Amino acid sequence: MDAQKSSNLFYQSRARRPEVDRADGIYIWAKNGTRFIDGSSGAMVSNIGHSNPNVLAAMKTQMDSATFAYRLHFENEPAEQLATVIAGKMPAGLNRVFFVSGGSEAVESCVKFARQWAVAAGQESRWKVISRFPSYHGSTLGALALTGYGPLKDAFAPLFKDMPKIPAPTCYLDRDNLNDEERGLKYAEMLREEIIAQGPETVLAFAMEPVGGASTGALVAPDSYYGRVREICDEFGVLLIMDEVMSGVGRTGTFMASEHWDVRADLYAVSKGFAAGYAPLGAMIADQGMVETVLDAGGFAHGHTYAGNPLACSAGLAVLNEIDRLNLMGNAQRMGDVLMGGLNELMSRYEFIGDVRGKGLLTAFEMVSDRETMAPLPKDLNAYNRFVDICYDRGLITYSRRTRGGVDGDHFLICPPMIVAEEQISEILNILDDSLTAFARDAGLEE
Secondary structure: OOOOOOOOOOOOOOOOOOOEEEEEEOEEEEOOOOEEEOOOHHHHOOOOOEOOHHHHHHHHHHHOOOOOOOOOOOOOHHHHHHHHHHHHHOOOOOOEEEEEOOHHHHHHHHHHHHHHHHHHOOOOOOOEEEEEEOEOOOOOHHHHHHOEOHHHHHHHHHHOOOOOEEEOOOHHHOOOOOOHHHHHHHHHHHHHHHHHHHOHHHEEEEEEOOEOOOOOOOOEOOHHHHHHHHHHHHHHOOEEEEEOOOOOOOOOOOOOHHHHHOOOOOEEEEOHHHOOOOOOOEEEEEOHHHHHHHHHOOOOOOOOOOOOOHHHHHHHHHHHHHHHHOOHHHHHHHHHHHHHHHHHHHHHHOOOEEEEEEEOOEEEEEEOOEOOOOEOOOHHHOHHHHHHHHHHHOOEOOEEEOOEOOOEOEEEEEOOOOOOOHHHHHHHHHHHHHHHHHHHHHHOOOO
16 A cells, blocks of 8 residues: 555554555565565464465355354354364363454453353352463453553553463573573462462462463473473362463464473463464363353353354364365474574574574564673664564564563564475575664664
């Protein structure tokens, strides 16, 4: 779109971008002819790439049949089939699926379901959901109560009841004599301490991203963290909610990222790559026994108009079929290793890259002013916006956030679609290299 052309739309700011023309694979073209590499899969959404013909064909077939059927009036085959496929990919007992339209709805559904289960199970005193800081769990008021990211929630604080927080396992910032295993256990024990401080009888659940999303930039805890968190939840009868909105459905190389640590949650929230940008779709995946308890008590008092929409579910079903057919989880593992290797090589050459992290094709790097102390770059450099623009001007789309609770720090998510090939990874890395050089020059960081 012409930057001078007026528009009745508004988003988060007055910033303008060119109008999209078409998209195919990992590429998107603007109407001015510029080609972009979708280096972040949008907002970590377009997991199988753009314009997949099999997904489009499945959606067209469903469009010729029915595009909407309200869940209180009809069941529909795509929703039934998709729920069955999902249940077959989850740990035993996690075989009940509740569809929504996005990640915020999925997280909020988990919280509301958990509370209704507690009431139905005679545990009405449990209502607190502990989460982490920093964290991001969605933009609705309930999800914001779990979120630890100041700029996105502080203005709305009077509108909701904020939930308790424990520190996210940002071990890369620690300067102590502990090894990785000990650090993981240290952060896990913070959950136990908080449950005791809050009163175990009042704590309903602990919500976490197994691999960090926008707020922490692909943060991965030490292996010891995950199993200990599960043990602590079991000790106090606290439900474990895995927010896999960004990390789930194959992006890290397993269907759910928590599989890397063989941890079973009680509730899962998924979205984003679930329908991979072809339709708005998300889901809560719940334990069958918990669902039966809620249904026996009168039903789940919650729902959305487009829950289980047949067109969206046909897209989701086709996306999962493509992930299996093309072995995209295997490709995410292989290409993730290549990408991480390249990012680490860039880190070896640019002193202001302080950390590279991630799992599979959910990766990020963080800029700092001093690797020894991990002090962030000066805030007035506005690196998290400036570097994204430098990449964009060179035809690469990246995704950034402020690392330290949304106030300081700069991290950049590099998460191309799971169909990415090695030569395309090289192209991404080359543009990043050129952009880092330009940023260093522009920001006065050259040595």
